Amino acid sequence: MSEPRMFLVRCFQLFRELHEAVNSPEILRQVTTDVVEEFSSDGVVYLELRTTLRPLPTYRDYLLGVIEGVKSSPSVLTGRIVARLLISIDRARGVVNGQQAVTLAIEAARLWPELVMGVDLSGNPSVGSLLDYVSALNKARANGLKTTVHFAELSGSASEWLQFLQQHVPDRLGHVTSLSQTIASYHNVDALETRKMIVAAQIPLGSFPLVVRNDVRAFVSCELLAGLDPQLLTDDKGVFCSNLSNEFQLAVEYCGLTETDVFRVCENAIAAAFCSEQVKSQLRKKLDLFRARVPRF
Numbered sequence: 001m002s003e004p005r006m007f008l009v010r011c012f013q014l015f016r017e018l019h020e021a022v023n024s025p026e027i028l029r030q031v032t033t034d035v036v037e038e039f040s041s042d043g044v045v046y047l048e049l050r051t052t053l054r055p056l057p058t059y060r061d062y063l064l065g066v067i068e069g070v071k072s073s074p075s076v077l078t079g080r081i082v083a084r085l086l087i088s089i090d091r092a093r094g095v096v097n098g099q100q101a102v103t104l105a106i107e108a109a110r111l112w113p114e115l116v117m118g119v120d121l122s123g124n125p126s127v128g129s130l131l132d133y134v135s136a137l138n139k140a141r142a143n144g145l146k147t148t149v150h151f152a153e154l155s156g157s158a159s160e161w162l163q164f165l166q167q168h169v170p171d172r173l174g175h176v177t178s179l180s181q182t183i184a185s186y187h188n189v190d191a192l193e194t195r196k197m198i199v200a201a202q203i204p205l206g207s208f209p210l211v212v213r214n215d216v217r218a219f220v221s222c223e224l225l226a227g228l229d230p231q232l233l234t235d236d237k238g239v240f241c242s243n244l245s246n247e248f249q250l251a252v253e254y255c256g257l258t259e260t261d262v263f264r265v266c267e268n269a270i271a272a273a274f275c276s277e278q279v280k281s282q283l284r285k286k287l288d289l290f291r292a293r294v295p296r297f
Contacts, residue, residue, distance in 0.1 A: 025056060025065045032069025036083055040075035042243045046283050047081055048274060050120050052088040053101055063087070063104055067112060082279055084117045086148065089133055091123035098136045106143045117274035118146030118171070125153035130164040137168045146274045148172040172272055174233070229268040263291055 022028050032049075039047050049070065056062040067085065075081040087105035089098040102119055109116040119140045121133050130149065137147045151173040152161055232247045242250070248265075251257045257265070270283045 023056075025061060028056060028062065028065040029069040029072070032066050033073045036070060036073040036081065037075055039244070040073075040081040042245055044244055045081055045286055046270070046273060046275070046279070047083045048086055048117065049083060050086045050088050050122065052090045052123070053104065059100060059104055060107075063108055067108070067115060070115065082275065082283075083115075084273075084275060085112075085115050086118050086120045086146075086274070087116065088123070089119055089121045089136060091121070091125065091133070092127045093123070094128070095132050095136070098133055099139075102136045102140045102145075105140065105145060109143075109145055116145075118148065120174075121147070121149040121170075122174075123150075125150065129160060131160060131167070134164065134167045137170070141168075146171045148174055148274075150175045171274070229271070230265060231269040231272055232265055233269075259296060263287070 022031055032051075035049065036047065049066075051063075051066050053059040053062050056065065070076060070083050070085060073081075073083065076083050085108075087101050087108070089101050091098075098121075105116060105119050119137070121130070121137060130151075137149070140147055147168070147170045149164075149170040149172075151170075152158075153175050232244070232251055234242060234244050234247060248257075248262060251265070252262065266287055267284075270280050270287065273280060273283070
């Protein structure tokens with residue numbers, strides 16, 4: 001088994017153990033609040049939190065617990081951080097479960113339109129096919145939700161990626177770790193916006209084994225040089241022990257990002273955020289204030 005695949009196996013084993021530990025609505029609400037506060041303590045001012053629904057005791061109860069945890073977070077109440085929610089479609093749980101997640105996301109977005117923004121197709125990339133979830137993603141979009149997809153995470157599936165993009169072009173792509181294949185494949189996509197989508201991806205460096213980070217380094221550097229729009233994000237930071245500050249540090253160390261590049265990546269993230277233009281305007285003002293006082297490096 002290759003290093004990236006072994007890495008995934010170990011990670012998903014740990015995820016299962018963590019899920020077992022969150023075994024009551026009270027713990028769920030507290031964990032959710034704690035996660036929001038950890039991001040706020042790291043200086044994050046806009047957060048899109050992704051959650052995979054579980055029966056606690058029902059999927060709807062679980063979602064309500066997460067929403068309550070977000071809304072009651074001190075940093076949210078004081079306006080220190082703006083938090084939004086994405087509902088995960090977990091590939092490991094199958095298509096029927098994915099359809100259920102979308103249905104609940106649609107219901108929640110109608111009740112909390114300023115909080116529930118969209119759905120995120122994620123989970124173990126070695127299970128099932130992206131193509132299995134086209135219908136669920138199209139249903140989400142038809143009901144006003146944004147869609148984001150963990151994409152090109154394992155090598156050897158380039159034809160599947162292209163078939164998927166012909167049937168559903170997500171609002172964002174995440175991970176894109178099999179970068180050389182992705183770059184080779186994207187030239188075969190006809191639509192310009194779809195080609196831009198493939199290479200303007202959200203990249204969590206801290207969750208990559210070193211063998212993959214080396215590929216990412218060249219990819220991110222080429223994106224910036226080509227005038228494209230990569231973004232950085234965290235990925236299960238409690239598991240991979242990499243907060244957003246560390247993601248930027250890795251980007252500087254591995255990808256050679258300059259100060260100008262770092263701020264551009266931040267601007268890219270604001271542009272791609274699943275929030276209103278009013279919130280984006282507020283975030284840009286905060287970034288400008290930070291830029292004016294940050295020490296040069």
